[in-house]
Amino acid sequence: MRIFKLIKLSLLISVFPSNAIQSQEFESKIDQLISKTYTPDGPGISILIAKKGTPIYQKNYGKSNIELNLPINSKTVFQIGSITKQFTAIAILMLEEQGKLKLNDEIIKYIPEYLNKGNKITIHNLLNHTSGINGKTPISSNKLKRLDLTVDQIIDYFKNKPLKFLPGEQFSYSNSGYILLGKIIEIVSGNSYEDFIENNIFKKLGMTNTRYGYHNEIVKNRANGYQFYGKNYMNAPYISLSTQYAGGSILSTAGDLLKWQNALVSNILIKKSSFEKATSKSVLNNKQVISYGYGWYNRKINNSTVFVHGGATPGFMSNSIYLKHKDIYIIALTNCYCKKVKNIQKITYKIASLFTKNKKEVIINRVKLLENELNKWVGNYKLSNNTYIKIELNNGYLYGFNPKNKNIKHKLISTSKNDFIFENKKINFHFYISKNGSKKVKMSSGNRTLIGFEYKINK
Template sequence: MRLWFSAALCAGLCVAPLPFASADAATAAVAASRPASAAEVATYARTLLADSVPEGGPGIVVLVARGDQVLYRGARGLANIELGVPLTPDQVFRLGSVTKQFAAAGVMKLVEAGKVGLDDPLSKYVKDFPNGDAISVRQLLNHTSGVKSYTGIDGYMHESIKRDLSTRAMIDVFKDLPVDFAPGQGYAYNNSGYVLVGAVIEAASGQRWYDYLDQALFKPLGLKHTRYGDVHALIPGYVGGYTRGDGGNAPMNYLDMSQPHAAGALVSSLDDLLRWNLALHNGQVLKPDSYRAMTTPEGKAREDGYGYGIGKAYAHGHGGWGHGGGIFGFATFLLYLPDGKTTVAVLSNSDSALKDGVNPEGLARRLAAVALGDPYPAVTAVPVDAATLKQAEGVYRKNPQLAWALRVVDGVLTQQRLGGSRIALTPVARDTYAYPNGLSRLQLQRDGQGAVTAMRYFGDGIGESQLTARSDEPLPQP
């Protein structure tokens, strides 16, 4: 998931069993040679939600559509645990980083109007930003600016995040921090960059960033429930957000929504997200050249498949675009596949996994694959001896900022992004392991002597992959 407050490939919880046995069995009703019917999608979706959402807690709302035909629209869980109010598909959720595609489209509308240039320097819009002459609008949109993400500041998310700050005050939080790399010389998912995107919108339009989006996008497209998630406003249909505490579910931690800014401060509903997907991806929002720029990864963002506020996404080999979000109290994913003009929106009112290995992106991709009649295969574990597992242990480094540790814990091979959470991997073939979502795969690479030299990550289980070499670094302490 792309989270508003963090972004980590393969981040998650340390888990063992995959929670989708019943849902995998339900795929038997879906033929692999034709798109699924609405009844087949609904049967699978209900089973998947039942597998994924425990009773008596927060939950998930889901929409699956083929073009403007809704195949399934449903909910499971509670909108308010204290009062026992159930979730419904009509309700409003925080979007987290799904906000970014709206902000990026807003910038592209300003580009089309001649008010912003993608290669304009940031200094044109934010006068005193350090090295602002070298940072372009384009680099803000695709996370290649090198600006330090304020959500990564030690301790910031505990108390500082509660303050109500202006755009100028938000920029002051991070403008003098050391950069991650020179502009255009790297890629790092970056929430500060989208605060600056919001600042560009405000300088070019003369409006607050969300007022401009309302005037340029929300009202013209009939997005009645998409708006700035102001914590001081009453928002019709807005659900309560939750987190996982020591004693189980607890109310979400507080933050002022001025701080997520254009990186993550919008709220919306399932129906609005369907309307948005169809409009954006079918030429009703941007001119063809603008849309092509927004959805074409370039430069250092190409390897990660990130365009402007949206990235490449897959469902069992079917390619398209998507984005996830995670923010206090909520987790989200919005997916669009050109095959069948397939939309899947998954919104959760919990920022913690509802069950081990369950997240909105995994659910969205499973649902999309079933709707296309090409479901993911079930995960079946195979035995691997302890010595073979031990051979994989080590640090695998992609760049100075990003590395993973493979480590055997209680007889299970685990992966941990350094600084992140540990997840358990399930062996499905020699040197091939499934992630807890049941979709992604890790494949170990060996040299001629049989030593493990690299790991290859298949985000969709098949197709495109990313290779990360094993380094000589010692394993860090658990």
């Protein structure tokens, strides 16, 4: 792989042997960042970075099972925790598009027993955590968290607790709200939550390594979960995944979650407008804007808009980041709930910052040249890497292109009589006359330079 990238069209490919995806320098930075945190003999991480839907970095570190000395690989299955909420939110939006519910419906329309003292809680309030419903679920109870519970039993745990605030007045992250959304999906669709997401999402997208989670099932390549106590790793305590339900029960792989992300940006499951609704910020009753939409936080990293959500269950942590304007997706899964020593959120944010660092704008001091001054550099040039570029004059500008692809031409902006820069500001040209009178060109970008000399084409 090459450190440097020129323009993304055919001239780039033919003139400089570049890698349109990733540089060694960039890959090395990520490797160093992760290897400092995850050791080969401890619980590890599966990380995937994709640009425009295609992986540009995918590596796995550490063990999926320390006792059995099994390494994490691309098929290792992790608990993804609250990233599950994205699937629940999209399922609701799918049902909205089918006309089976409305986001401003009050939840008592579907769950009549959830009266909550007459307060009007809507599906919208559940999706963006503005319902005021107490967020504690049976996972908070030492007596209940190990039991396999039905969704109704989970709802019974919190339904009579007072609201923390009136609906729409504040934001307060609530697992309980997403439990209720799962129940609504079941009522509206006529299927269990598990069957709905399996048949309408996992199977449709070919997410063959993704499922609604149960501890008692045999799951091929399932990672064991760990936590950090003092200076040692220990097996994570058991909890029933039923207590997570529609808020955190899904098991998946990094590769399958890329399929999920690609489907969302390609509008395979829902319309573009629906996905924009899910990833947009919300507004409280007092017009205050909050960063949460429906299953995604809408935030900034170095002034770049990103859609983010993480997850955590005993023994597991996850984080996903989508850089909207660069179409870059970062997903990281770990089998260690080790927040203080292995904070997966910090790692993914640092990686995202590599793509979002603000670069100083290149200011071009243009110089107007006469046609005879421009015509001086017209010709065919053979470059030092045995590739070719043709320079021609057209309507008062020089253009450069690969002779094998005359349809893609790039304008050269003059900065002096001898110096030019591609209009994309990435390649500098310096033309000059050698001692033997022949025309030559030096092309440079970053720390890479090619020298070319004019050659005559025999007609």
